[in-house]
Amino acid sequence: MGRLLVAEFRKTLTTKSWWGLMIPAVVLAFGFALGWGAFANEVGDVLTSSQTQTIARALGIETGNLPMGLLAIAHGINIGLTFPVIFGVFALAGEYSKKTITTTFLTAPNRVSVLTAKMITYIVWGAIYGIVLAAVSSLGILITVDGSRLPTGGQWIGVLGASMLAGVLATLFGIGVGAMWNSVVGSVVTLVIYLLIIENVLVLLFYGLWRIDWLGAVLPNGTMNGIVGAIGAQAFGASGVKVPGLDKETQWTLQYVAGAPGAVSWWASALVFLAWTAVFFAGGWAANQRRDIT
Structure with missing residues (x-):
């Protein structure tokens, strides 16, 4: 082994x-975090203005x-997680397309050992993608978001851990899709369009x-x-805006702004996406x- x-x-x-997939992943992750950070910071300025505070208190809404x-x-x-998915496709489908899979299988004790080695290798790569994406996204919000609105130390560690977990599962999901389809081009094009x-x-x-x-809480991309x-959605609802009897539309909107429409919790999303990953893998x-x- x-x-x-x-x-x-x-x-x-x-x-x-x-590195061909890491570069666009880094550029897009940084750009999206930078843009959304600037937008979110502007929204924060509006919500914490004296006029908004007065109106909010009159409506029984507390802004913190x-x-x-x-x-x-x-x-x-x-x-950025789209790219470790694509990277995973190359694990097996890439070897079939390049005709190197024959040598791989014939020089190994059995196919199970080959697939196990690939799984372990790409778990490491998925974690690396997760760390890099968390780092560049953090840099993006550091540039555009006021210091008082940045995550706490514990929240930042939580984001890093969640990003690594998502990177690992995304990579394994890609391996499964590519292995079932046995086509790099077909798998990549379909996954990109779908995701x-x-x-x-x-x-x-x-x-x-x-x-x-609830659709985003059960489909692959939504759970990933x-x-x-x-x-982010949970932290916002817990410590940001507190509305008595928060309606579903407001809750869904907050989830959408956080990039997770329909998500109930991070661990529930992880379990459902793990199930999707297990099915395809x-x-x-x-x-x-x-x-x-051949």
């Missing part, structure tokens, strides 16, 4: 995919020191037309985003036990 792990790390480090940084940081991390467009449209459409607010996004594992090599 040790030699297989060394071989898998060499495969990833000697190709361009790891709003954690606007937590609302913004998830957007940077979540857009960035289709599911977001579905969540907005179902909420806008039928007020179905909710691992980090729900931390197990399917890919089973498919590769039977698939012929």
Whole structure:
């Protein structure tokens, strides 16, 4: 197993995919965190102005020191998580497309050991992606969000841990999809369209037309985003704006601003996305036990 792990790390480090995907992930994560941080900070200025405070008190709403940084940081991390998903696709589908899978399987004791080594290797890479995304997103909000509205030390550690967990699961999810489809191009194109467009449209459409607010809590992209996004949503609801009898529309809006519409909690999102990951990973594992090599 040790030699297989060394071989898998060499495969990833000697190709361009790891840094070719890391660069746009960093750029987009930083840009989204920067933009959402500036927007969230402006909203915080409006909500904490003397005029708004007076109106809020008259309505029975208490505004405190709003954690606007937590609302913004998830957007940077979540857009960046698309890239570890794509990176995971290359684990098996990439080897089939390059015809290197034959050598990999024939020089290993069995296919189970190969897939196990790949899983361990890409868990490490997923954690690295999570750390990098959390770091650049944090830099983005540090530049645009006032110091009093930044996460506390404990919240920052929580975001880092959630980002690493999301990165690991995102990478394994990509491995499963790529292994089942056995096509890099097909898997990547479908995943990008689904993650960035289709599911977001579905969540907005179902909420806008039928007020179905739980869809983001059960679909893959929503649950992946909710691992980090729900931390911001929960912190905002707990220590930011407190409205007696908070209605569902306000709650859903706060979740959407935090990048996790429909999410109940970070751990619930993690469990549901783990289930999606397990389904695709197990399917890919089973498919590769039977698939012929040439």
